[in-house]
Amino acid sequence: MAEDPFLWLEEIEGPRALAWARTENDKTLSALQSDARYQRFYGEALHILQAKDRIPYVSMGRRGLDNFWQDEKQVRGVLRRTTLASYRSQTSRWETILDVDALADADKKNWVLKGVSCLPPEERLCLLNLSDGGKDAVFVREFDALAKTFVTNGFALSEGKQQVTWVNSDTVLVTRDWGEGTTTQAGYPFVVKELKRAQSLAEAHEVFRGEPTDVEATPFVLRDSEGTIHATGADRRISSFEHEYVLFGSKPIKLNLPKKSTIGGIASGRLLVTLNEDWMPPSGDRPFSAGSIISYDLTEWKQDPLRAMPTLVFKPGPRQAFSGVTATRNLLILTILDNVQSRAFVYKYHQGAWQATPIPLPHNASVGVAAASGQTDEAMFTVSSFFSPTMLWYSDAVTGRLETLKTTPPRLDPSRHVVEQFEAISRDGTRIPYFLLRPKSARFDGSTPTLLYGYGGFQISLIPAYAGLTGRLWLEQGNAYVVANLRGGGEFGPLWHQTAQGATKQRTWDDFIVVAEDLIRRKITSPRRLGVVGGSQGGLLVGTAITQRPDLFNAAILQVPLFDMVRFTKLGAGASWISEYGDPSIPDQRKWLEAYSPYQRLAPGKTYPAPKIYFNDDA
Incomplete structure (x- = not known):
């Protein structure tokens, strides 16, 4: 295979690459500023x-x-x-x-x-x-x-590049680049050391070492709401989605949790664990399903963390996923997605079981925990939807007080617009939901300019959020905006993600394409008036869409995109994404990566949608 003549563009600080970027920036800015609306x-x-x-x-x-x-x-x-x-x-x-x-x-x-x-x-x-x-x-x-x-x-x-965690006023746990051979292939540290006050870094004492093939290793300290420490240890991230937890002590203890699980802290005297795969506990009598939250009695767990038995906190329904979990002094606050709509609950452990009480926040909105107190049972929630400005609610579970504290002033007139939720049927028959934001006056003749947005990766969910800026600059000009909930995301839990990962990642691109086809079938828009937008993994998504089906789109906005799937592991932290996409150094995996890699699929002389590609300082 001939060497890529554009490899010099990978030199982020290279003079030639920077000069090329400045030239392209000048072209783009000139084109934008020449528009009378700019x-x-x-x-x-x-x-x-x-x-x-x-x-x-x-x-x-x-x-x-x-x-x-x-x-x-x-x-x-x-x-x-x-x-x-x-x-x-x-x-x-x-x-x-x-x-x-x-x-x-x-x-x-x-x-x-x-x-x-x-x-x-x-x-x-x-x-x-x-x-x-x-x-x-x-x-x-x-x-x-x-x-x-x-x-x-x-x-x-x-x-x-480091992470420092308090143990006590005179001790911290540190993971960082300690010198040659202490960072992973992804560029992150995998050696944890204990550092005492007044010690130099050279005097720090090693307490844990992962493997160079890991993503990273980070320290953790398990504290309750009073600040009491119940355990210290290290989280060895074997991949982006797999963990191995080790407790420190006279003899290190590797916890017998499934690899696809995360420790979520302490609430109501119990240790919380989130499961991202089906799991049967050792000596257990029933399995727990992926997407569930379980808990251990803290006293029993500390006596023998390998034999303590968990109990169920939350099990998702078929179209549900938990979206956030936070502890207050005595309670657990859980937010879930139910068909991509949010609900919030207070959980209390009582007489051997968790009891859930709904929090009466507005319906048909996205709810997130903005803040929670470890000293009381107070919390704050963000509540928003596409056309309702974000509100900040205050809750006190002891007094029952629930009130609106702050509201973002409106940035657009919602009376002229409507939001609808539809479903497209993907290639294998899976229902793919999407939200359509459009003018009430839109004609269903294919004439409405429409932007289709998606992500579809890393178990990240796209949920309704206030469309202030998009509404002012796009919707109020008579246009439509679409948010697609693709496989690879987390809208319906870990299996929704895992079914479009690695060898099956093409399903994410298929889902995006069928949503575009559904918009055209419903005559909401037409290929000449349909654009696509996405960032990072979403930039890869857009890249696959316009190279696999350039006939469907007329414009593309690609934000900090990932294009070259044959060399992505050589770019910055790219090696940490292998568990999402696959490893191009393995021949069988390289085949499926090459099959959709946008950079490799570009064909000379072929017409593609007009692209706008941009990066920022956080890329």
């Missing part, structure tokens, strides 16, 4: 994105409600705090904890705050992840959130 659309988008009346989302800490805020004056952001009473008011009063802009000026660094981890239960000592310019590699510095200063002689770790 300045109006640009101004409207900027107004929405920089709106000061957006919701300041918070976390619920021991000292109040914490928020990280950015605007045109605080470009890098400010970490700030308020009380619940103040937050309820229209003009909340905020106490500044850390001004990142001021810190960047003082340090002469382009700081980007990439995370804050505070030590329970006091939550005074915090580890700040500071990135210079937004890189994945971060510096870690210890900060006193009460004194609002960095800790003298505190933990300070040099720049690196």
Whole structure:
């Protein structure tokens, strides 16, 4: 096979690649700015994105409600705090904890705050992840959130791709690049070490080592709502979807959980585990199905984690999937998807079983837990739909109080639009749901310009979300927008994902194509007026769509796309995606990857939909 003449484009910082990108950018910008609508659309988008009346989302800490805020004056952001009473008011009063802009000026660094981890239960000592310019590699510095200063002689770790987890005020667990032979093929660390206060990194003591073929290894500390530690250990990520958990102690213990499972923390004195495959526990008398949540009595589990028996918390129905699980002081909050519509429940463990109570939040909306308190049974929820602005609800399970705290002002007029849910039948007979957002006045003659959006990978669900920007710039111009819930995603649980993975990934592309065909069959739109859009895995999705069926589409927007499936493992963290797509170094797997790889399928002289390809700093 002849060598690819465009391999130089893989050199992200290469002078030739950057020069080529600048030239293409100039062409694209010139074409966009020549459109008479450009300045109006640009101004409207900027107004929405920089709106000061957006919701300041918070976390619920021991000292109040914490928020990280950015605007045109605080470009890098400010970490700030308020009380619940103040937050309820229209003009909340905020106490500044850390001004990142001021810190960047003082340090002469382009700081980007990439995370804050505070030590329970006091939550005074915090580890700040500071990135210079937004890189994945971060510096870690210890900060006193009460004194609002960095800790003298505190933990300070040099720049690196790393994760640091508190054990106690004088001990942390660290995984990072420790030198040659300590990172995986995907570029992530697989060696965990224990670091004591005042020790240098060179003095850190190794406590766990995974394998170079893993994705990564990360430390974990299991704490209850009081901050009491019940176990420490390491999560060895064998692949993107497979875990092996090891507990530290006088003798390491490998937990006998299925590989496709995740530990979800502690609630109501019980350890939670989410299952992504069917599983029969050792010495068990009945299996648990994929997508279920199980729990262990914490006391029994600590006495013998290999023989403790689990009980069922949640089992999904045929068109259901759990979407989020969060613990408060005494309760468990669970959100689920039911035919891609959200529902929320409070679970309480009582007399040997979990009892579920629905939370009366608005129906036909997407619900997510925005914040939860470990000291009380208070929580906050985001509630939104395609045409209803996001609302922030407050709930106190003890008092029964449920109220709306904040609402995003409307960005479009919903009275002119309608949302419908349809299903397309894929090649193998599977029903593929999708949402259609369209003008009420749309004519079913194929004349409506339509954008079809999808993802279909990594068990990630696409759920209804407020279409403020899309609504203003696209729907209000008389156009339609479609969100497709493809196999490979997580809308109906882990099996919905696993049925379109590896050798069967073509099913995702088939699902997307049949949704496009269904839109045309219903005369909502036509190939001349149908465009496709997607990012990352969704960019690959769009790439497969326009190379397999270019006759169906007239335009394509590809955001940080993945195109070359023969070489993707050589690109950045690409090796960590092998479990989703397959390994091109294995001949049988290379065959199915080559069969759909958009880059390899491009044919000279063939007409394809007009593409717009773009990347960002997080790609």
